Amino acid sequence: MTRTPNKALICPRCRRLINAGEKHCPFCGLASPASSWKKYIFALKMDDGSNLITWIIRVNLALFALSLFIDPRSMGMSYNPLHMLSPSNRSLILLGATGAIPIDTYGRWWSLLTASFLHGGILHVGFNMLAFYQIGILASRIYGPFRMVLIYLGSGICGFVASYLSGVPLTIGASAAICGLIGATLYYGRSRGGIWGQAIWRQIGGWALGIFAFGLLVPGIDNWAHIGGMLSGALIGWMVGYEEKSKSSAVHRALAMGGILATGLALAWAVASALYLMLAT
Numbered sequence: 342m343t344r345t346p347n348k349a350l351i352c353p354r355c356r357r358l359i360n361a362g363e364k365h366c367p368f369c370g371l372a373s374p375a376s377s378w379k380k381y382i383f384a385l386k387m388d389d390g391s392n393l394i395t396w397i398i399r400v401n402l403a404l405f406a407l408s409l410f411i412d413p414r415s416m417g418m419s420y421n422p423l424h425m426l427s428p429s430n431r432s433l434i435l436l437g438a439t440g441a442i443p444i445d446t447y448g449r450w451w452s453l454l455t456a457s458f459l460h461g462g463i464l465h466v467g468f469n470m471l472a473f474y475q476i477g478i479l480a481s482r483i484y485g486p487f488r489m490v491l492i493y494l495g496s497g498i499c500g501f502v503a504s505y506l507s508g509v510p511l512t513i514g515a516s517a518a519i520c521g522l523i524g525a526t527l528y529y530g531r532s533r534g535g536i537w538g539q540a541i542w543r544q545i546g547g548w549a550l551g552i553f554a555f556g557l558l559v560p561g562i563d564n565w566a567h568i569g570g571m572l573s574g575a576l577i578g579w580m581v582g583y584e585e586k587s588k589s590s591a592v593h594r595a596l597a598m599g600g601i602l603a604t605g606l607a608l609a610w611a612v613a614s615a616l617y618l619m620l621a622t
Contacts, residue, residue: 350375390481390489397477397493398470400608401515404458405466407612408432411619426463433459433513435615437608439501440511453505454607457497459513469515473522476548479541480522483529485589487597488581489522494600496521496574503569516552517566521574523549528575529583 348361357368366374408428434443437455444450460466481489500517523545530542549571556562581593 390486391478393486393490394474394477394481398474401458401460401466401470404436404608404612405460405463407615408436408459411435411615427461428459430511432615433461433511435611435618437611438511438513439505440509441505442510444505451607451610453498453501454494454604455611456501456513457494457515457518458604458608460515461513465514469519472548473515473519476519476522476526476545479545480526482584483526483541484578484581484583485593487589487593488583490597490600491581491593492521492525492574492577493518494604495577496524496570499573500566500568500570504563504566507565509563509565512563512566514563514566517563517570520549520552520567520570521577523552524571524574524576525578527571528578532579532583533585 349358350361351357352359352366352369352371352374357366359366359368359374361375363374365372405428409426409432412429412432430438434447436459437443437449437452438459439449439452439456443452460469477489477493480492484492497515497518500520501512504512504517526541526545527549530538530540530545532538533541552567553564556564556567
């Protein structure tokens with residue numbers, strides 16, 4: 342007589358081989374390890390965060406294309422490469438641009454979440470996404486994907502709050518959040534020290550100096566958002582800690598998923614309302 346073996350699976354948290362019928366992982370204690378959503382959530386922790394970063398880039402690119410589609414007649418076709426394929430201010434406000442006008446005039450406080458995913462031109466979105474991929478991968482390895490998300494979303498909000506308090510009328514772009522990752526990585530390099538820490542400090546310090554120089558030389562750059570994002574990123578990095586000091590906790594995962602959910606809902610509302618107004622006019 343043959344016997345059918347028990348099905349096995351890999352625990353999403355500790356990556357040990359266990360029985361699929363286990364109610365708790367016998368090694369790490371994770372409840373319902375066979376749950377499909379837990380497989381997805383903990384899978385984010387097992388790689389360098391590149392899948393998550395890729396999805397964020399896709400959302401940015403999709404929203405950029407949508408911002409051009411909503412108001413194509415006002416699309417910028419300037420010979421200036423910095424303004425090539427520029428969405429109109431109307432499109433950007435509808436999709437969640439932030440600043441004094443959207444917040445004070447229309448009460449769109451939620452735009453502090455959405456503005457990080459909008460861009461003002463093809464070079465703007467291209468440069469930001471390239472920078473985000475490079476710095477995001479490094480920050481994710483240092484802090485883990487969940488804490489990287491907390492730093493990215495939190496510093497984006499803080500950067501735009503600084504911009505709003507300084508009176509900037511309309512602002513967009515992922516650079517505030519990217520500056521947050523830079524600030525957090527600079528904190529790591531200084532805190533860790535040693536040859537590796539010094540190498541990170543010098544490498545990312547070059548990015549920081551380049552961004553500030555670009556902001557001073559090129560008009561129309563929201564330097565307040567960059568400064569606010571970088572300082573808040575360093576602060577959040579200090580608050581949450583990095584992988585070498587402490588592993589990501591359930592609190593980090595819950596906060597990151599909450600931030601992703603809130604951002605997703607805000608973006609969905611902005612897109613739905615923008616498409617509704619476009620079809621109604």
